Amino acid sequence: MSSAPEGKRLEEELSYPILIAERIRSAVDETDSFKLECSEVWKQVERLLQMLRTVVRFAATTPLYERPVRRVTAETAKNLERALTLVRKCKRRSILHRVVTIVSAADFRKVLSYLDASVGDMKWLLSIIDGESGSGINLALPPIASNDPILSWVWSFIGSIQMGQLNDKIEGTNELASLAQDxxxxxxxxxxxxGVSPLLKLLKEATSPTAQIAAATCLCYLANDLERVRVIV
Incomplete structure (x- = not known):
């Protein structure tokens, strides 16, 4: 499974798309062509900016399940870079540069579709990191995992085990065990x-025998391969 590099601190990784979004704001102010289209781009970027800042606030106060956060953040940054490149092509420049740099309405439709996907990803991400909301496990399919639903379910279940309330932890563990059986x-x-670390933590917590049994069961299903056993022990 490909993923964003995890050498950076999460806060650093979140700061990059926020920086790109702020640059888009400045670039939109300097455009002299496709102003309406650029303003539509900014509307979507502004939504993403607000959601990114919400994730930053969560990260500052709560230990997050980082895998989906990093993946969604990296994909969002990529789409914001696309938007910035396009908007900058609409900046006031010489006539010669305008001829060389051709922008079409189709370019904006493509970028807006990328930004729409990132908005969907961020909405989904916020729903799984807000484990204290008591809203249950989100099984919606984010655009980033549209080609692999299992990935988004695994993220949701692990997120509920790590960040959810007790009932969600138990439900997420049982669902994860069901997937592992398949x-x-x-x-x-x-x-x-x-997934192993939050399962082990749940196993060691003495607050709920039901949760411990669920965690032990899931770990047993995972431990049918020597490499996975090494991760567990």
Whole structure:
């Protein structure tokens, strides 16, 4: 499974798309062509900016399940870069540069579709990191995982185990165990996406025997391969 590099601190990774969004704001102010289209781009970027700042606030106060945060943040940054490149082409420049740099309405439609996808991803992300809301596990499919629904379910279940209330932790663990039972690919995804650590933590917590049994069961399903056993122990 490909993912964003995890060498950076999460706060640093979140700061980059916020910086790009602010640059888009400045670039939109300097445009002299496609002003209406650029303003539509900014509307979507502004929504993303607000959601990114909300994630930053969560990250400052709550230990987040970082895998989906990093993946969504990296994809959002990529789409914001596309938007910035396009908007900058509409900046006041010489006649010669305008001839060389051709921008069309189709370019804006494409960029807006990318930004729409990022808005969908960020909405989904906020729903899973707000584990204290008591709204249950979100099984919606974010655009970033549209080609692999299992990935988004694994993220949602692990997120509920790590950040949810007790009932959500138990439900998420049971659902994760069900996925692990299905096939080895699911087991591999669960381990790669960081599922073992919150399961072990849940197993060691003495607050709920039901949760401990669920965690032990899920870990047993995962431990049918030597490499995965090494991760668990």
């Amino acid at each position: 096939n080895d690919r699911n087991k591999k995804i669960i381990v790669e996406e960081g």
